[in-house]
Amino acid sequence: xxxxxxxxTGIGLVSSLGEGPEAHWQKLTQxxxxxxxxxxxxxxxxxxxxxxxxxxxxxxxxxxxxQMETWQRLGTYVAGLALDDAGIxxxxxxxxxxxxxxxxxGGERDEAVDAAILAxxxxxxxxxxxxxxxxxxxxRPTLFLAQLSNLLAGNISIVHKVTGSSRTFMGEEGAGVxxxxxxxxxxxxxxxxxxxxxxxxxxxxxxxxxxxxxxxxLHRGAWKPVWQRQGSEGGGVVTGSGGAxxxxxxxxxxxxxxxxxxxxxxxxxxxxARRRHGELxxxxxxxxxxxxLPDGELLTISAASxxxxxTAAEKAVLDANPSLxxxxxxxxxxxxxxxxxxxAVALAAMAVDRGAGYPVFDATLERxxxxxxxxxxATAIGYHQFEGLGLVKAA
Amino acid sequence: MANLRDHMGRPIVAVTGIGVVxxxxxxxxxxxxxxxxGKSGIHPITRFPVDHLNTRISGMVDFLPSSSKGASHLxxxxxxxxxxxxxxxxxxDSDDFGGPLFLASPPVExxxxxxxxxxxxxxxxxxxxxxxxxxxxxxxxxxxxxTQFGSIADRLADRFGTxxxxxxxxxxxxxxxxxxxxxxxxxxxxxCDKALSIGADGSATAEALIRFSLLSALSxxxxxxxxxxxxxxxxxxxxxxxxxxxxxxxxxxxxALARGATILGIMRGCGxxxxxxxxxxxxxxxxxxxxxxxxxxxxxxxxEDEIDYVNAHGTSTPENDKMEHLSLxxxxxxxxxxxxxxxxxxxxxxTLSAAGAVEAAFSLMTMRESVIPPTINYDNPDPAIVLDVVxxxxxxxxxxxxxxxxxxxxxxxTCLVMAREPV
Numbered sequence: 084x085x086x087x088x089x090x091x092t093g094i095g096l097v098s099s100l101g102e103g104p105e106a107h108w109q110k111l112t113q114x115x116x117x118x119x120x121x122x123x124x125x126x127x128x129x130x131x132x133x134x135x136x137x138x139x140x141x142x143x144x145x146x147x148x149x150q151m152e153t154w155q156r157l158g159t160y161v162a163g164l165a166l167d168d169a170g171i172x173x174x175x176x177x178x179x180x181x182x183x184x185x186x187x188x189g190g191e192r193d194e195a196v197d198a199a200i201l202a203x204x205x206x207x208x209x210x211x212x213x214x215x216x217x218x219x220x221x222x223r224p225t226l227f228l229a230q231l232s233n234l235l236a237g238n239i240s241i242v243h244k245v246t247g248s249s250r251t252f253m254g255e256e257g258a259g260v261x262x263x264x265x266x267x268x269x270x271x272x273x274x275x276x277x278x279x280x281x282x283x284x285x286x287x288x289x290x291x292x293x294x295x296x297x298x299x300x301l302h303r304g305a306w307k308p309v310w311q312r313q314g315s316e317g318g319g320v321v322t323g324s325g326g327a328x329x330x331x332x333x334x335x336x337x338x339x340x341x342x343x344x345x346x347x348x349x350x351x352x353x354x355x356a357r358r359r360h361g362e363l364x365x366x367x368x369x370x371x372x373x374x375x376l377p378d379g380e381l382l383t384i385s386a387a388s389x390x391x392x393x394t395a396a397e398k399a400v401l402d403a404n405p406s407l408x409x410x411x412x413x414x415x416x417x418x419x420x421x422x423x424x425x426x427a428v429a430l431a432a433m434a435v436d437r438g439a440g441y442p443v444f445d446a447t448l449e450r451x452x453x454x455x456x457x458x459x460x461a462t463a464i465g466y467h468q469f470e471g472l473g474l475v476k477a478a
Numbered sequence: 479m480a481n482l483r484d485h486m487g488r489p490i491v492a493v494t495g496i497g498v499v500x501x502x503x504x505x506x507x508x509x510x511x512x513x514x515x516g517k518s519g520i521h522p523i524t525r526f527p528v529d530h531l532n533t534r535i536s537g538m539v540d541f542l543p544s545s546s547k548g549a550s551h552l553x554x555x556x557x558x559x560x561x562x563x564x565x566x567x568x569x570x571d572s573d574d575f576g577g578p579l580f581l582a583s584p585p586v587e588x589x590x591x592x593x594x595x596x597x598x599x600x601x602x603x604x605x606x607x608x609x610x611x612x613x614x615x616x617x618x619x620x621x622x623x624x625t626q627f628g629s630i631a632d633r634l635a636d637r638f639g640t641x642x643x644x645x646x647x648x649x650x651x652x653x654x655x656x657x658x659x660x661x662x663x664x665x666x667x668x669x670c671d672k673a674l675s676i677g678a679d680g681s682a683t684a685e686a687l688i689r690f691s692l693l694s695a696l697s698x699x700x701x702x703x704x705x706x707x708x709x710x711x712x713x714x715x716x717x718x719x720x721x722x723x724x725x726x727x728x729x730x731x732x733x734a735l736a737r738g739a740t741i742l743g744i745m746r747g748c749g750x751x752x753x754x755x756x757x758x759x760x761x762x763x764x765x766x767x768x769x770x771x772x773x774x775x776x777x778x779x780x781x782e783d784e785i786d787y788v789n790a791h792g793t794s795t796p797e798n799d800k801m802e803h804l805s806l807x808x809x810x811x812x813x814x815x816x817x818x819x820x821x822x823x824x825x826x827x828x829t830l831s832a833a834g835a836v837e838a839a840f841s842l843m844t845m846r847e848s849v850i851p852p853t854i855n856y857d858n859p860d861p862a863i864v865l866d867v868v869x870x871x872x873x874x875x876x877x878x879x880x881x882x883x884x885x886x887x888x889x890x891x892t893c894l895v896m897a898r899e900p901v
Binding site: 128150183187188189192194197198201202204205209210211212214215216218219220222224225227228230231232233234236237238240241244245246247248249250251252253254255257258260261265268269272274289290292293294296297298299301317353354355357467468469470471 | 526527528529530531583585586587588590593594597598601604605606607608609610613614615616619621622625626627628629631632635636642643644645646647648649650656660663664666667668669684685688689690691692693750751752753754755756757758766886887888889890
């Protein structure tokens with residue numbers, strides 16, 4: 084234990100299961116919990132929808148809410164939950180010195196404008212002119228700001244006054260891994276004392292589904308747990324709206340302000356297997372080895388997406404290590420892209436904090452874990468590229 | 479023997495390779511010749527029709543093989559071209575770089591050309607449902623790759639043999655500076671002894687232009703394109719959308735000296751501060767930009783009187799140039815009137831995600847060449863902004879230290895301090 088250890092002092096979560104760590108703990112520890120699904124809206128695709136959210140609770144000004152679309156509102160809201168949980172929200176001095184690393188994709192496009200342009204393109208050959216004509220007259224001027232990747236962080240600065248620094252990483256699950264890894268490295272080296280880190284994903288939008296389906300990654304037909312989608316119609320991913328933010332803090336800093344510590348964040352490791360060269364299994368195995376896992380049975384919170392190749396590789400490597408008792412939470416929340424790794428770390432920290440594991444999320448392919456976890460592993464193997472994992476330990 | 483640690487005990491970070499592409503050309507040689515002769519790269523838009531557009535000029539890079547292939551392909555080629563120049567200059571193996579990659583690049587979206595072609599490939603149903611149905615039948619990943627935020631960096635990692643998971647980032651118009659800052663910090667933490675930092679932006683599509691235009695951010699002085707970008711002038715009316723790339727090979731000074739590399743400059747310090755005032759406007763008192771400049775100076779261990787030249791963000795928007803003047807004059811006091819401060823954007827326009835990296839490259843060359851590139855189009859000075867902008871003609875000057883500013887939408891403020899020599 085050292086004063087520059089990284090500890091987790093705040094957790095903000097939203098998924099189809101609800102909001103906040105307590106609600107997620109209650110739900111996820113119910114044996115046989117049924118997922119919340121929306122199977123009609125985007126049929127043949129199923130999604131896990133957002134729960135009902137009172138945005139006013141974290142975004143007081145209606146004007147701020149109006150400047151954002153759902154993705155940014157969601158991220159700003161979840162960030163607020165984490166800041167509240169860490170006792171930092173509203174503390175001007177702590178917010179002004181707090182660093183921030185957000186993992187982000189892009190915001191929502193105007194579906195009606197896009198659909199009108201596409202419809203008109205069927206009868207026009209001058210499509211570039213059509214584009215100018217429609218976009219100049221029909222786009223809402225400030226929509227651009229709701230689409231920019233770094234404006235989730237921008238809105239967090241405006242709404243919650245986090246202004247020490249603001250960095251946005253892009254790149255699907257890998258962005259979430261790098262965000263947590265970089266934030267932790269900054270704290271360990273003394274570059275930061277406290278960092279807000281996380282991401283959000285709003286899937287209830289055609290373009291967000293298209294980002295997967297251009298490579299045929301989405302699962303079609305009836306919902307199944309992530310480990311059981313091989314061979315089903317489609318590519319295996321069921322998406323979900325949600326987000327996860329963490330407050331990571333230098334141990335000394337957290338102790339000096341007397342905050343509750345959920346857990347220590349141990350090593351965070353990332354990698355880039357050249358998957359076309361068949362390197363994924365070996366890369367995951369190498370990351371596990373580098374993590375210096377503790378002896379004995381280890382609860383493992385997997386952010387597996389269900390994407391056939393990546394999920395099969397992860398399962399093969401995890402199965403080869405008989406001490407790992409795996410829980411794939413996306414079975415119950417859906418895949419939340421950039422938020423996957425922060426979400427996994429949050430669930431791991433909650434288990435360490437409460438000294439209890441989660442029941443199986445898949446009664447067929449996950450096995451019971453009865454002990455009181457002292458360490459929990461969190462993994463995020465990207466549906467298409469990039470891998471990471473982290474070890475969360477008792478504080 | 480130079481010190482290998484800085485005033486905070488961290489490894490000193492040297493620059494051993496520089497690459498750049500802008501509308502002025504490929505590579506440092508052509509860019510520097512044009513930049514120091516006050517040549518503008520701003521030209522009429524030919525990549526797409528300009529019907530209905532208020533702005534019909536840009537600093538697009540139209541001379542690369544990927545220039546007409548969409549934002550993702552062009553951004554990749556810009557990044558690769560600049561990185562190849564930088565890695566070659568550093569004398570490192572260009573397919574086995576062996577350090578991490580930090581890429582500043584624009585957020586990606588499915589290009590309209592692909593939207594149109596997917597949509598019109600059949601006639602069933604309509605709108606986004608048709609796109610999804612067609613998408614899942616695709617046999618190739620080409621279009622998919624253009625929509626993944628990590629794909630450009632993934633390709634670059636393959637191409638240059640960088641180590642680990644590459645970081646793709648966006649801090650809007652400060653992105654290029656943030657990519658450099660991330661590389662500097664990784665070396666300072668001792669995680670690596672070299673890093674490849676790239677800022678690249680090939681996203682000047684019609685939709686991007688229209689989006690900035692709807693926010694009234696762009697110059698509409700279309701008649702003489704080379705005259706449109708006029709930072710610090712009274713009649714400045716917006717920035718000129720542009721493309722480009724800048725790449726730096728960063729190395730710990732110790733590692734660079736040990737292998738006998740030429741030291742092109744030193745990254746002395748980085749500073750940042752987020753603004754919580756507004757999505758596109760700065761806090762009226764300029765305090766976040768002021769704090770970012772001061773943080774960079776403190777990180778560099780330099781006083782206000784130890785900066786020789788400022789490479790301005792200088793976008794040519796009414797707001798930026800006013801606020802940049804306010805923040806610089808607050809930090810540097812009376813001395814600001816006699817410090818040379820020039821804007822590369824007067825010639826190359828605003829290269830957005832690349833700007834911080836392109837301008838860091840030019841800042842380093844300014845020190846090495848002892849020549850300050852001018853701020854061109856300075857014919858009608860703004861009387862409210864009293865600065866020595868190195869008007870219209872280059873200036874020979876010994877420059878030992880540079881402050882380079884990058885400010886962006888979303889309250890992003892990042893400043894870099896560079897020096898010619900190690901301490």
